Amino acid sequence: MVRSNKWVSALAIVAGAAAAACADSTITQPAASAGPQLSIAGAAVGSKQYVIIGTPSNLAARVTALGGTLTASYPQIGVAIVEGDDVFAAAMAEQKGVETVVQDVMFEQAQPKAVDLDESAVVASEGVTSSTIANTYANPYYFAEWGPRAIGAPTAWAAGYRGAGARVAILDGGLYAAHQDLAGAVDVAHSVSFVPGQPFNADVGTLWHGTHVAGIVGARDNSVGVVGIAPEATLIGVKVLHNGGGTFGWAIKGIMYASTPIAEGGAGAQIINMSLGAFVDKGQPGFSDAGLRSLIKAIDRATAYAWDHGVTVIAAAGNDATNLDNRQYINIPGENNKVIAVAATGPLGWAHGATDYSRQASYTNSGKAGVDLAGPGGDFAYPTNELCTVFNPTRTAGLRTSCWVFDMYLSTSRGGTAAGGYSWAAGTSMASPATAGVAALIVGKYSGMITPAGVRAKLQQSAEDLGKPGNDEVYGMGWINAGRAVQQ
Structure with a gap:
């Protein structure tokens, strides 16, 4: 039976930017979003x-x-x-x-409150004092990306591993393939939509969720914007959500398509990222236990098919601040067969110099039943609303916004121009693609000749064993480390 249901993008909070950051005033931390709504999936009246x-x-x-x-x-x-x-x-x-x-059922939720930012956040250094962050790469907003550095991605890049040859399917709400940081990264010919009447690149709503996720995996190292964890991986857009909602049926179609070789009419992916989930309380009337079990079984069969066909499936662990060892709850597809579920971490006060990147995020789900690994997802729990400015290495420019915004994950978004925009966001939706990016580095290292079991083993063996020794409720088998993952 179903309750508190969310078949939605697993994103906690987002702040968008047309080109960089925000206006010269504080931004109030967003309030909790409205409760989810449940509806029956149908194609037409009476159907x-x-x-x-x-x-x-x-x-x-x-x-x-x-x-x-x-x-x-x-x-x-x-x-x-x-x-x-x-x-x-x-x-x-x-x-x-x-x-x-x-x-089939469709789970929909009101989008979390978004904070739109604009170019006025880009400030000159004169008369302002604050932090200066190293910027090894030429991309102008890399200095504000703590995520790749936190997990050692530059170490992997320096060793020559950047995800070339890996194919990552982004099962999400669509992605904007023409974004200046995704141009050339997306296999448009094999990108599809399973949402009736919508193209694969229809990433709508204030979240721009799929585009943000795609950038975390594979934004190009091209001297503009940001850099993804695997900047030479190939991305495939597979639209299974629209404006924050989707059905089990659309997800099954997406998994099966992504997992099928190109020669057989599929996408030929080696990795699937699913920053989405249905958080189900099994105690509320609405659907029978048998019906719920059947939908879970159908997803199980699809994810097992992916695994058996050489595809590593990675999913968000969810943003309900719930311990999933409480068996009243289940997170789908994070707890499904052959899926690697990722919890989120994030710093508290990064703009003031905090480096606690592996700190458990305030919203993330936990529990051995629902967490396999943890990765950078950002947070928004910094307790005050004062302004901070973070500069590039030469201090010729910086970003000025509320300090708590910098604790979130900066990546690509749809924006309002043809070139696309950039946004900060926080959620297990960000931790999942960060992990998928590390998986792409591993697949690239082995030229695709590695099984999902091998990828999973590399992710776990290279992860930092934080929290309780071994498998624990917060980090699963550990906190991902890109540099170590390609050096084993």
Whole structure:
């Protein structure tokens, strides 16, 4: 049964920038977002979307004969996605070879409060005193990116590992492939949308979520903007959410497409990032336990298929500040079969010199059942609203905004221009692609000749064992380290 349901982008808070940062006034930390809303997934009036589990013969003909529409069939995992009415569903459930027909669900949530920033945040150094951050790379906002440095990405880059040859599918709400920091990084030909009526690059809403996630993985090292963890990886946009909401069926389609070789009509990904999740309280009426179990089983089959076909699946652990060892709750797909779930960390007062990058983020989920690794996701818990200015190494320019904003993760966003913009955001949605970026460095090192089990082992063995020794509730098997991951 379902409660407090969120099939949404796993993003806690975002602050956007047309080119850099914010106006010369403090920004109030955002309040908690409105509660999520649950609705039935449907294609038209009187029509609903269903997930079929089973292997009936002549499936397409049976669906048509019973008055339904087959939108996707995956006999290799015994799952199909169909549309029809209640009468169709009841008749379909009686067909030989059908194990379950379960109504698909769409989880939607009001977007977290966003803070729009503009070019007035770019300030000259004259008359202002504050921190100066090293800027080894020519990208103008790299100095404000604490994330890559925190996990040793420059060490991997210096050793020659930048993700070349790795293909990373971004299953999200779309991504803006024309962004100046993503141009040339996105395999547009194999990017697709499974949201009806929407193109893959329709990254809408104030979050620009998919574009932000994509930049964390693979923004190019091109002397503009920011740098991703794996700046030479190939990104593939797979749209399975729209404006913060999506269905289990769309996610299954996305996983199966990303995991299928190009020669067989798929994306040929080696890594899937899913900065999304359905946080389910199993105690509230609304859907039967059997129905929920069936939807989880369908996702399980898709993620197991990915694993078996050489694809490492990485997902956000969720932003509910909940210990998932409490079995009243489950985070999907983070707790699904063969998925690496990532919790978030972030500094408190980075603009004032704090370097506690591995500090547990205030919002992140925890628990051995739901956390495999931890990575940089940022935070917004800094207790005051004073202004801070952080300068580039030459102190010729800096970014000036509320101090707490700098504790979040800076990356690409859709913005309001053709070139795209930049935003700070915080969430396990950021920790997941940071981990996917490290996975891309590993895959690139081995020229793609490494299994998901091998990638997982490298991630775990190179991670810093923080918290309790071994596997623990906060960090799982450890806090990711890009430099060590490619040096083993």
